[in-house]
Amino acid sequence: MPSSCDPQYAPAGDVSAAMMLVDSRLKAIYDGRTEIDPERRRLDEQFTASLGPTGAQDLLDGVCTIIFMYMKWLRLACEEHDKDVVEYVVPNLVTTMLRMSRSIRPAAVPTMAGLAIAAGTGLSPSLWRQQYGDWTRDEMNALEATAFLLAEVINRITDDEDFATRLVTDALTSADRS
Template sequence: MSSSCDPKRAPVGDVGAALMMVDSRIKAVHAGKSATDPEQRESMDQFLASLGANGLDDLLDGACALICMFMTWLRKAHESEGKDVIEYVVPTLVATVRMMPRSCPPPRGRPNDGRAEATAFLLAEHVNRNADNPESATRMIMDALTSAGGEGSQPR
C-alpha cells in the first residue's frame, strides 16, 4: 500500500510558473540584484497577485515538484561518484535556508511559499554549479517537461 505522502500521489502544480520564478531569481542574483530590490519586489508582488489563491497553491506545488526533480538529479549525480547526497547537499542547503529571510524574504502572508521558492532556487544553483553551466537546472526541467508531454503532465 502506498503512502499518502508518496511523491507519485503529490500534485505537480504549476511547474512552469515555479521554474520561471526560480530562473528569474537566478538571473537577478547573477545581475547583482537582490529580492529586496524595490523593482524586483514590485515585479514579484504583481506576479503573485495575478495568480490568485488557487494559483499560489499551484505555484507552491510546482516549487515542490522542482525540489523533488532537483534532488533526484543531485542524488544520481552524487551516487555516480560514490557520495551521499544527504551528506553533501542537505546540510549546506538547510543552513543557507535558515539565513534566507535577510536575502530572500518570504512573500507576505505565505511564509511556506518563500521557503519552497528559496529551496528550489538553492537547489537549482547547486545543479548549475555541479554541471558547470548557469542554465543547466532550467534546461533539465524544460527537457523533463517536454519528454513528459508538457507542463500539465507529471514529470518522469
C-alpha cells in the same frame, strides 16, 4: 506498499510559472545583482496575487515539483560518487538559509530541510508538507529560496548556469510530447 507521500499521488502544479520565478532569481544573481530588485519583487508579488487561491496552490505545488526534480537529479549524481544526497546537500542548504536571515525566518528552515529530505528520499515534498497543515506566509520565501539554492547547487556541479533550468524545461517539453 506505496507511501501516501509517493510522488505518483502528488499534483505537479504549475511548474512553468514556478520555473519562471526560480529562473528569474538565478539570472539576477548571475548578472551580479545580490539584492532582489524591488521592482522585480513587486512584479512577482503582483503575479502571485493575480493567481488567486487555486493558482497560488498550483504555484506552490509547482515549486515542490521542481524541488523533487532537483533532489532526484542530485541523488542520482551523488550515488554515482558513493555519496548520500541528504548528507551532501541538506547541511549546506540549511546553513545557507540560516545566513539569509533578512528574507528567511529561522522557523521556516526546518520545514525546508524536511522538504529536501523528503524529495531526496523519493517522497513528494508537497504531500509531505501537506501532512502538517496549510503553508504559512513565513514559508513562502523559504520555499522559493530552497528551489533557487538547489538549482544553484546543480549549476555549480555542472559548471553551467542554465543546466538546472534546462533540466526542468526539457522535462516539461518531454511531458508535452507524451
